[in-house]
Amino acid sequence: MLRPIRILLALIIAAAMTAAFAQTSEFFNEADLIRDLGYMEMEAEGPADQPWIQAIDPTYIETTQYAKEGPWTVCFSNAGVNNPWRVVGFTTMEAEVDLHPNIGRFIHIDAEGSDNKQISDINGLLASGDCDILIVSPNTTAALTPVVETACEQLPVIVFDRGVNTDCPVSFITPIGGYAFGAVAANFIVDELPEGGNVLALRILPGVDVLEFRWSGAERIFEEAGINVVGAEFTEGSTANTKSIVEDYLQRFGNIDAIWMDAGATAVAAIEAFEDFGAPYPIITGEDQQDFLLKWRDEGLTAIAPTFPTYQWRTPIIAAEMILTGQPVPERWTLPQPHITAENLDRYIQPNMPLLHYALCGCEDMPGFPERWGGR
Amino acid sequence: MSDTRTATQVPAWRVALAAVGKSAPVFLVLLILIAWITYLNPRFIEPSFFLNFLRRSAPLMILAAGQLFVVVSGGFDLSQGSLVTLTVLAGALLAFGDPANTWWVILVLYGIGLLVGVFNGAVTSYLRVPSFITTLGMLLTLKGLALLITGGAPRGALPPNFRAFGRAFIEDVPLLGRLPWAVIVLFVLSALFVYLFHYTVLGKQALAIGDNQRAAALAGIHVPRVRITAFVMSSLSAVTAGIMLGGFSGVSINVGDGLELEAISAVVLGGAALLGGRGNMPAALAGALTLQALFTLLNFLGLPSPIRVTVQGAIIIGAVGYAAWRAVRAGQERGA
Numbered sequence: 001m002l003r004p005i006r007i008l009l010a011l012i013i014a015a016a017m018t019a020a021f022a023q024t025s026e027f028f029n030e031a032d033l034i035r036d037l038g039y040m041e042m043e044a045e046g047p048a049d050q051p052w053i054q055a056i057d058p059t060y061i062e063t064t065q066y067a068k069e070g071p072w073t074v075c076f077s078n079a080g081v082n083n084p085w086r087v088v089g090f091t092t093m094e095a096e097v098d099l100h101p102n103i104g105r106f107i108h109i110d111a112e113g114s115d116n117k118q119i120s121d122i123n124g125l126l127a128s129g130d131c132d133i134l135i136v137s138p139n140t141t142a143a144l145t146p147v148v149e150t151a152c153e154q155l156p157v158i159v160f161d162r163g164v165n166t167d168c169p170v171s172f173i174t175p176i177g178g179y180a181f182g183a184v185a186a187n188f189i190v191d192e193l194p195e196g197g198n199v200l201a202l203r204i205l206p207g208v209d210v211l212e213f214r215w216s217g218a219e220r221i222f223e224e225a226g227i228n229v230v231g232a233e234f235t236e237g238s239t240a241n242t243k244s245i246v247e248d249y250l251q252r253f254g255n256i257d258a259i260w261m262d263a264g265a266t267a268v269a270a271i272e273a274f275e276d277f278g279a280p281y282p283i284i285t286g287e288d289q290q291d292f293l294l295k296w297r298d299e300g301l302t303a304i305a306p307t308f309p310t311y312q313w314r315t316p317i318i319a320a321e322m323i324l325t326g327q328p329v330p331e332r333w334t335l336p337q338p339h340i341t342a343e344n345l346d347r348y349i350q351p352n353m354p355l356l357h358y359a360l361c362g363c364e365d366m367p368g369f370p371e372r373w374g375g376r
Numbered sequence: 377m378s379d380t381r382t383a384t385q386v387p388a389w390r391v392a393l394a395a396v397g398k399s400a401p402v403f404l405v406l407l408i409l410i411a412w413i414t415y416l417n418p419r420f421i422e423p424s425f426f427l428n429f430l431r432r433s434a435p436l437m438i439l440a441a442g443q444l445f446v447v448v449s450g451g452f453d454l455s456q457g458s459l460v461t462l463t464v465l466a467g468a469l470l471a472f473g474d475p476a477n478t479w480w481v482i483l484v485l486y487g488i489g490l491l492v493g494v495f496n497g498a499v500t501s502y503l504r505v506p507s508f509i510t511t512l513g514m515l516l517t518l519k520g521l522a523l524l525i526t527g528g529a530p531r532g533a534l535p536p537n538f539r540a541f542g543r544a545f546i547e548d549v550p551l552l553g554r555l556p557w558a559v560i561v562l563f564v565l566s567a568l569f570v571y572l573f574h575y576t577v578l579g580k581q582a583l584a585i586g587d588n589q590r591a592a593a594l595a596g597i598h599v600p601r602v603r604i605t606a607f608v609m610s611s612l613s614a615v616t617a618g619i620m621l622g623g624f625s626g627v628s629i630n631v632g633d634g635l636e637l638e639a640i641s642a643v644v645l646g647g648a649a650l651l652g653g654r655g656n657m658p659a660a661l662a663g664a665l666t667l668q669a670l671f672t673l674l675n676f677l678g679l680p681s682p683i684r685v686t687v688q689g690a691i692i693i694g695a696v697g698y699a700a701w702r703a704v705r706a707g708q709e710r711g712a
Contacts, residue, residue: 083629087529233675238633239625244432248675251417251425269625276428276543291626354531355627374531 027212033220036179044336051336052311052362053318056176058330063170066156067326068132071104074320075131077122079139079162080113083237084265084289084356089161089313091373095366096317103321107131115143122147126154133324135316136169137161141209156323160316162210171329173315176337178213181306182262184339185285186218188304189258190225192283197257200249201232202242202270204263210308214262222260230256239269246273258283264305265356267292271301288340291355293348305340311362352376401698402646402662409669416676424553431556433668435460435542435617435624438562439635440642440664441569441657442613445579445606447643450586450652451500451507453607455514456614456639459492460632462522463618465530468627473533481538485615492518493611497604507607515636522629530627542623558620565616566661572609573657582606586652642667644696 039056046054074097081090090108097106107130111118118139125131134151135158138144145165151157152168160173189199199222204211215232222229230253235242249256250273259270264287274281281301286292288307296303312335322329338360340348348359353375363369370376414420420429439456446453463485470484471477496514500507541561545554573579581602584592593599614632621631646663648655674687 084529236630237628238630239628240435240621240631243625244671245675247428247432248672251419252676265628269628272543272626276545354529355533356530374529 027209028216032177032213033179033183033217036177036217037183039176039334040180040184040337050362051309051338052314054336055330056334056336058333060328061170061331062328063156063323064326066133066170066323068324070102070324072102072132072320072324073105073107073130074103074133074135074317075107075125076109076135076316077118077125077137078108078110079118079137081110082113085308085310085358088358088361088373089310092310092361092363092366093313093317095363095368095372096314098367100317100321102324103317105130111139113139115139118144119147122151126151131155133158133320135160135320136164138164141165158316158319158323160312167331170323171319171331171333173312173319173333173335175307175309175312175335178210178308179217180337181308182214182217182219183221184306185260185304186221188285189260189283190221190227192302193227193258196228198228198230198253198255199258199260200230200246200256201260202245202262202266203232203234204237205234211262218260218262235266237263237265239266242266242269243273243276246270247277250274250277250279255279256282259285261285261287263287264289264292268295271295271299288348288359289355290350290353290357290359293340293345293359294351294355297345297349303342307337307339307358307360309335309337309360309362310358311335311360314362350375401702402659402666405645406662406666406669409666409673413669413673413676416673423551427552427554427556427559429668429672430562430665431542431558432624433665434558434562435620436635436638436642436668437661437664438565438613438620439617439639440646440660441566441573442610443636443639444569444573444643444646444648444655444657444660445582445609446507447640447648447650448579448586448652448655449582449603449606450589451603451606452511452640453496453610453614454508454511454636455492455496455518456610456617457632457635457637458515458518458522459489459611459614460618460621460635461629462488462518462632463615464534464622464627464631465522465526465629467538467619467622468530468532468534469525471532471535471538473535475535475537478535478538482619485619486612489611489615490608493608494604496611497600497607500607501600501603526629530629532627534622534627538619539623539626542620542625544623558624561616561620569661570657578602578605579657583653583655586649586654588653638667639664650696 042056044054044056045058078090081087097103107125109121109125111121122136125134133156136144136148137160138148141163142165148157148159148164149166149168157169158171158173159169163172163174193199201215201218203215231249233245235245259282261267261270267284267286268291271281271284281299283302286303286305288305292305295301315333315335319329319333350357350359352370353373357373357375361373363373419425443453443456466488467481467485470481492514496507496510499505499510540557542558544557546557547554549555581592581597584595584597585599585602589599618632625631642664643655643660644650645666646656646659648660
């Protein structure tokens with residue numbers, strides 16, 4: 001009676017494991033990793049105080065065929081406004097639109113994190129015939145590729161944030177990317193970690209390209225340096241899960257020397273787990289969220305914050321104006337991707353901003369700052 | 377060797393075990409899980425570690441206790457999780473990190489909880505909308521409200537004295553070591569919940585409605601009043617859980633995601649019948665603790681996340697299936 005159940009359970013577990021391991025390899029591309037790490041060393045073209053119009057190693061393409069009399073209608077199909085990073089980004093984008101008098105209408109459609117909704121959103125925008133240009137922040141890569149290809153046949157398209165598997169868009173705007181993000185954090189840990197120290201990796205979810213790139217960038221560095229990674233856990237972005245997982249690891253191993261994170265939103269929860277447990281602070285990697293930066297300064301942590309800068313939300317609007325006035329734009333517009341270290345930490349701390357505000361919004365000089373972003 | 381007993385006597389431990397097993401198998405499962413975790417990590421049952429485990433489990437246990445009132449009366453409360461989120465986000469926004477604000481903010485939050493519960497109960501009772509639909513609507517409303525008041529990016533912060541309920545410890549307690557505030561809150565509320573459910577007319581009336589609403593009404597029970605009270609219990613427990621979770625892990629926009637399903641799972645693990653009429657408060661609390669112990673065990677086993685989710689699902693189905701099988705068998709023995 002019990003045997004079939006046992007076999008069934010074993011099969012389920014085996015299937016789940018296969019799925020878990022298959023997912024990681026699918027997202028790794030050595031050539032991209034090498035290219036991205038190279039970008040980290042390169043000087044970006046353009047004014048250094050406006051990184052959102054800088055570009056690394058750009059190849060410009062002609063856009064004269066898209067030039068058009070204003071005012072224009074700019075359409076934006078957005079994957080979602082469902083986390084603080086996207087809220088800060090979208091607020092910044094709206095402020096950027098206000099800086100362009102030639103943009104008569106800005107139509108924003110929120111896909112609420114659904115591939116299906118985004119596909120029908122884009123089809124709706126195309127059918128309306130209102131758009132002079134279409135900006136897409138794809139919800140997932142593969143699912144959105146066909147509809148972006150359809151859109152390319154009708155009007156100029158700009159893709160940013162996450163990618164699609166086609167080069168038909170006029171411009172693809174992205175920071176350097178996930179490999180560099182993960183590698184910067186991992187290299188910092190390798191340098192700081194005491195001999196024989198252990199590392200816990202905290203990830204949000206499996207299967208999202210941006211996040212998988214971050215982990216594969218880090219995983220190789222840990223492997224090559226022979227670092228003892230005691231676990232790689234998924235927190236689902238929940239602070240309570242994060243705290244519980246870290247507490248469990250502290251109980252299991254007595255001490256954790258370093259925490260690597262693929263996103264900074266739960267970094268403070270991880271740090272608090274050490275406080276509540278009475279363990280010394282770990283070496284930790286976070287992101288440019290204010291709560292983490294404040295904690296870092298107040299407790300004098302050994303930390304680093306790679307970023308996926310929210311100022312990238314300004315660039316598509318700027319690119320839209322360039323394309324509609326026929327100026328050449330970079331085909332792959334690679335934005336610089338700074339990281340915050342102990343040396344420049346103070347520059348990014350903004351006590352007047354909400355705790356979950358992202359410091360690299362590039363929005364400080366925009367109209368309505370800081371109130372528009374929830375600051376005081 | 378026990379020389380005073382005859383060979384046919386049943387050992388005392390088997391009697392005790394049978395009693396535990398009969399009241400609800402969840403206690404047995406809980407014991408097995410705790411024993412397993414302790415085997416993997418003997419420090420787990422040291423007082424300070426175990427208290428920490430209770431601290432972490434407290435929000436889910438309180439949620440499950442509130443959910444039980446609704447489930448036994450024949451409903452669901454799917455709005456618990458988003459009420460937790462709203463509590464944390466609104467708490468941070470209203471208090472804005474200033475400890476002087478904590479007390480009135482907590483009062484306002486309970487006021488919101490009261491309104492939500494009354495609304496859920498009234499719509500379900502008077503408009504005859506199934507609670508599944510009412511509370512699903514409420515889930516979306518509260519979630520939308522939480523996003524609306526914060527613009528999607530949480531503002532403000534929870535002051536330390538607000539967070540104390542979920543985070544602070546009383547240091548150097550004799551025998552126990554560090555005693556978390558959350559555990560004290562948990563014990564006080566558990567006692568209150570057991571009292572309300574088993575020793576007042578409220579629990580019995582809720583059970584009667586869940587078993588047979590028409591019979592309960594004919595017996596003179598004011599069905600809407602009991603049902604509204606049950607939803608209010610559920611909402612107030614969600615606000616309490618929100619205060620404790622916000623304390624435990626701080627402000628985040630997804631703090632309550634999926635908690636309503638965990639609470640319902642816990643109640644079912646505790647042997648409550650999903651369509652009402654049967655349920656037991658200590659078992660529901662144990663169900664929540666069991667679920668949390670399961671999560672902890674899977675962490676300790678170091679299983680990759682997808683397996684964790686699968687095992688979690690399998691165990692919940694197993695527990696419910698076992699309860700159903702027992703019910704059928706009990707029915708057969710009675711000749712039904």
